[in-house]
Amino acid sequence: MENMRERFARVTTGLLDSDARLAVVLADISADLFDAAKARHPDRVVNLGIREQLLISVAGGMSLAGIRPIAHTFASFLIERPFEQIKLDLNHQAGSAGAILVSSGASFDYSSSGRTHQSPGDVALLGTLPGWTVHIPGHADEAEPLLRAAAAGDGLVYLRLSALANSAPLARRSDGFTVLRRGNQATILAVGPLADAVIAATAGMDVTVLYAPTIRPFDRQTLRATLSAPVVVLAEPYLTGTSVPEVALTLADLPHRVLGLGVGREELRHYGTPEQHQAAHGLDAASLRNQIAGFIGIEDSGRGRVPARSLA
Amino acid sequence: MNNASTLRRYSYADLPSLIALMTGDEKHDLASMSTLDVIWALYDRVLRVSPSTAGSESRDRFYLSKGHGPMAYYAVLAAKGFIMPDDLARYGRFDSLLGQHPDRNLVPGAEISSGSLGHGLPLAVGTALGLRAMGLTSDRVFVLTGDGELDEGSGHEAIAFGGRAGIDSLHCVVVDNSSASLGWPGGIETRFAAEDWSTVRVDGRDHDALEAAFTLPHPGRPHAVIAVINRA
Numbered sequence: 327m328e329n330m331r332e333r334f335a336r337v338t339t340g341l342l343d344s345d346a347r348l349a350v351v352l353a354d355i356s357a358d359l360f361d362a363a364k365a366r367h368p369d370r371v372v373n374l375g376i377r378e379q380l381l382i383s384v385a386g387g388m389s390l391a392g393i394r395p396i397a398h399t400f401a402s403f404l405i406e407r408p409f410e411q412i413k414l415d416l417n418h419q420a421g422s423a424g425a426i427l428v429s430s431g432a433s434f435d436y437s438s439s440g441r442t443h444q445s446p447g448d449v450a451l452l453g454t455l456p457g458w459t460v461h462i463p464g465h466a467d468e469a470e471p472l473l474r475a476a477a478a479g480d481g482l483v484y485l486r487l488s489a490l491a492n493s494a495p496l497a498r499r500s501d502g503f504t505v506l507r508r509g510n511q512a513t514i515l516a517v518g519p520l521a522d523a524v525i526a527a528t529a530g531m532d533v534t535v536l537y538a539p540t541i542r543p544f545d546r547q548t549l550r551a552t553l554s555a556p557v558v559v560l561a562e563p564y565l566t567g568t569s570v571p572e573v574a575l576t577l578a579d580l581p582h583r584v585l586g587l588g589v590g591r592e593e594l595r596h597y598g599t600p601e602q603h604q605a606a607h608g609l610d611a612a613s614l615r616n617q618i619a620g621f622i623g624i625e626d627s628g629r630g631r632v633p634a635r636s637l638a
Numbered sequence: 639m640n641n642a643s644t645l646r647r648y649s650y651a652d653l654p655s656l657i658a659l660m661t662g663d664e665k666h667d668l669a670s671m672s673t674l675d676v677i678w679a680l681y682d683r684v685l686r687v688s689p690s691t692a693g694s695e696s697r698d699r700f701y702l703s704k705g706h707g708p709m710a711y712y713a714v715l716a717a718k719g720f721i722m723p724d725d726l727a728r729y730g731r732f733d734s735l736l737g738q739h740p741d742r743n744l745v746p747g748a749e750i751s752s753g754s755l756g757h758g759l760p761l762a763v764g765t766a767l768g769l770r771a772m773g774l775t776s777d778r779v780f781v782l783t784g785d786g787e788l789d790e791g792s793g794h795e796a797i798a799f800g801g802r803a804g805i806d807s808l809h810c811v812v813v814d815n816s817s818a819s820l821g822w823p824g825g826i827e828t829r830f831a832a833e834d835w836s837t838v839r840v841d842g843r844d845h846d847a848l849e850a851a852f853t854l855p856h857p858g859r860p861h862a863v864i865a866v867i868n869r870a
Contacts, residue, residue: 347772370771372767384763387762387766393768
């Protein structure tokens, strides 16, 4: 099945044919996926070589000229390495056409590559800057309409693609949170590719489950409108607690409890598979079930009970 | 921007009085401003941009990469009608358009915001590529950097790519006042030349020489002008 990165390349190749103001800027990563597009549009598919500071600055400079740029590489080299270029050459310049950053690799797609190729902090880092829309699609069928909408727009958009995906698309709306289930004891917000694990983890629990393929702007309205009890658990496939402040702002006038689950801050220093990393960070279904049940204070007599593990 | 009724022509000789509006010092020495002659020569003789065309898609762009010490830039923008002399008098105040580093969202005519070193040339590469992609092949981009600013590695990503891609609308003016603390043995132009840029070294105070250097033909290659300023 076509993964998110392959879908990104195929859809973008088509968009380049129909939208003359769109351009793709690359730093070697995924360049082979754009060979056909480059042959057709040599001035609008540009591979800069392994130059990630230039990747962001060129996107900023194109935006100043009125081009809508899409810059792409692994998340660690797209967001973390050239962060000041994002702050100054995209945000501070505020070019007329904005920019789209599309990453792959996510938090631990490259589980065997070690820390250098893992970027759990990207969403939190972008959160220090104003104006960013951040999409965390959970399926290639969700990534595609988000990409198309971003290409047609003019703001600052981060599209975070992952090799991990849910078995089927879950989003039923183009923006904001989708209500997967309604319940009374708590709200569980599942972000992007973690949704399958959250759905399995909460089987039989009397909880509301929301699904977020877009995490910025944070859909306060839906969280508030569907809130049954002021108890919220976030399951985010990146740095633990990244969106806890958003929940706190949403529920600022209510006594409430919130638990952020996600990728631990400490380095794992293990290799293996993405699934092993997910489990090591307590983000597999069994670990999620234990943590969620413990936090909302329900006796869990359900299946798959595993010993509670501490987050790294 | 000036309207027709207030339009006044300023010459190079008026720049000290415009700068004095910012410094409050009537005797401010122009020689202390390493970028003044380069910026004046560009706006007075080379750049195809004016207050009336500053919003056009097609225009020449000037990117002040070395954003520190922007008084010379502001004075030239005022002399050419992009901003008002009154704006100069509010330099640095809380509600001023003009800070110690320029913000393009505040300063009419300023094409980029700068201050952090090493951003202007990479941005200019992107703009030149964008103009090429839009078919605006006669528009040129001029960037002003300092020799010290080129210590930043980001500039060298841009020099290497700009040369390899043969972006001939791209022009980099290096105001070389020997401020790089470790120097550039062999001359900073050798770093451009190695990447197949056209290069020329000129007296950074000589307007005729600067104009000639800026307009030297360089088909198929980007162009670097090393404007030498001898420190007093």
